[in-house]
Amino acid sequence: MPSINPPPPGMPGVRDPALSSVIVNSGYGGLHATILSAVALVLSAFSLYEASFKTADIEIYVPPVIQYARDGGGDTEVFVVPITVTNSGARTGTVLSMELEVQDLKSKRTKRYYSAFLGEHQVDPDAPNRSFAPLSIPGKGTFSDTVRFYPVGNPLPKLAEEAGDYRFTLSLVTAAPARPDVIDSLLGTKPAPVVFERTLPWVSDQQLGSRRITISMPEKGWTAVPAAEVGAPAAPN
Numbered sequence: 001m002p003s004i005n006p007p008p009p010g011m012p013g014v015r016d017p018a019l020s021s022v023i024v025n026s027g028y029g030g031l032h033a034t035i036l037s038a039v040a041l042v043l044s045a046f047s048l049y050e051a052s053f054k055t056a057d058i059e060i061y062v063p064p065v066i067q068y069a070r071d072g073g074g075d076t077e078v079f080v081v082p083i084t085v086t087n088s089g090a091r092t093g094t095v096l097s098m099e100l101e102v103q104d105l106k107s108k109r110t111k112r113y114y115s116a117f118l119g120e121h122q123v124d125p126d127a128p129n130r131s132f133a134p135l136s137i138p139g140k141g142t143f144s145d146t147v148r149f150y151p152v153g154n155p156l157p158k159l160a161e162e163a164g165d166y167r168f169t170l171s172l173v174t175a176a177p178a179r180p181d182v183i184d185s186l187l188g189t190k191p192a193p194v195v196f197e198r199t200l201p202w203v204s205d206q207q208l209g210s211r212r213i214t215i216s217m218p219e220k221g222w223t224a225v226p227a228a229e230v231g232a233p234a235a236p237n
């Protein structure tokens with residue numbers, strides 16, 4: 001009477017060990033292919049979201065040096081701030097205005113300023129000004145310019161009447177989508193304020209008022225290093 005080989009464990013009805021091995025290996029191959037396909041699908045969905053559906057992600061950058069000036073015959077303070085606005089999202093973001101809060105770290109007094117004009121402070125008081133208008137930042141786009149901030153309300157008394165350290169809080173006012181969708185509602189974010197400190201090294205009412213000069217306000221401890229000196233070997237003793 002011929003002997004009957006029992007099927008391998010876990011393989012009911014399969015009596016050939018070689019065939020069992022082929023089936024098991026095929027099962028593992030199918031599992032790997034399924035996992036790879038799922039990973040590829042997730043990556044494709046993420047790439048599509050980043051490229052087409054990601055909400056506007058606005059950030060603002062300020063250099064180490066800004067300028068202090070005065071307008072209106074010397075009575076109106078002006079902070080001249082070069083800025084770069086970036087949008088790392090896929091959708092367009094709109095900046096309606098910018099607000100600057102300045103605190104004198106010595107007296108603890110604060111004052112608010114708004115984005116009035118674009119461009120450098122003009123030495124000629126009769127020179128035309130470019131009014132600040134809402135900025136439309138496309139997806140993956142940037143905007144760079146110099147913004148002149150003027151006091152909100154009464155310009156007097158002035159805040160920066162003597163040399164010292166000042167803390168700045170720069171905030172962006174952005175437009176909300178007119179018809180927000182699910183992605184806007186769940187993933188939409190507001191730009192975070194940027195806080196930085198700068199030093200006003202000296203003040204001259206005559207220079208600021210009649211000559212309309214600007215005074216550089218560097219970051220505390222910041223010094224300009226010529227490009228040729230960056231990475232250069234130290235001089236021998």
